[in-house]
Amino acid sequence: MDKFTGKVWVLGDDIDTDIIIPTEYLALKTVQDMAPYAFSPLRPELAGQIRDGDMIVAGKNFGCGSSREQAPEIIKALGVRCVIAKSFARIFFRNAINNGLLLIENDKLRDAVSEGDEITVVLNHFIEHQGAQYPITPLPQNLVEILNAGGLVQAMKKRNNSKGI
Numbered sequence: 001m002d003k004f005t006g007k008v009w010v011l012g013d014d015i016d017t018d019i020i021i022p023t024e025y026l027a028l029k030t031v032q033d034m035a036p037y038a039f040s041p042l043r044p045e046l047a048g049q050i051r052d053g054d055m056i057v058a059g060k061n062f063g064c065g066s067s068r069e070q071a072p073e074i075i076k077a078l079g080v081r082c083v084i085a086k087s088f089a090r091i092f093f094r095n096a097i098n099n100g101l102l103l104i105e106n107d108k109l110r111d112a113v114s115e116g117d118e119i120t121v122v123l124n125h126f127i128e129h130q131g132a133q134y135p136i137t138p139l140p141q142n143l144v145e146i147l148n149a150g151g152l153v154q155a156m157k158k159r160n161n162s163k164g165i
Contacts, residue, residue: 002123006081009050010115011058016065021074031070035077052079057113063092072096086110097143100151109134
C-alpha cells in the first residue's frame with residue numbers, strides 16, 4: 001500500500017493550463033527550464049517554494065484550457081507528489097496519468113485544508129488531515145500501472161520487455 005505525507009499548497013477553481021505554464025515559456029528547451037515559471041500569472045513565487053513531495057490541493061476544474069502536455073510534466077518536475085482537486089479537466093487528467101503525475105479527485109478536502117498543512121495519502125483508500133479521513137475512489141489497475149512505471153511510455157516499455165518484444 002502506497003502511503004505518503006506532504007505539505008499542502010492551496011489553489012482555487014479553474015486553474016487552467018495557461019496558469020500552470022504560460023504560453024510564452026513553452027518555447028524554452030526543456031520542462032526543467034519551464035518549471036520556474038509554473039503558476040506565475042497567479043503566484044509568481046510558488047514554483048520556487050514547492051519542494052519534493054509537496055502536494056497541490058485545488059478546487060474544481062483543475063487543468064482546464066488547452067491540452068498542452070507540458071502542464072502536468074512541469075508540475076511533476078517541480079517535485080509535486082500529487083494534485084488533489086474537486087475535479088479535473090478530462091484531457092489534463094489523461095495527460096497527467098500518461099506523464100506519471102498522480103491526480104486524486106476529492107470534493108471535500110479543499111475546503112478543509114489551509115496552505116502549509118500536512119496531509120497523508122493512503123493511495124486508493126483515503127486522505128488524512130488533522131485526524132479526519134477523506135475517502136478516495138480507487139484508480140483502475142491499468143492507471144496505477146502507468147503511474148507506478150512513471151508514465152505511459154515507460155509502462156509500455158516495461159510491458160513489452162516482459163513479453164520479450
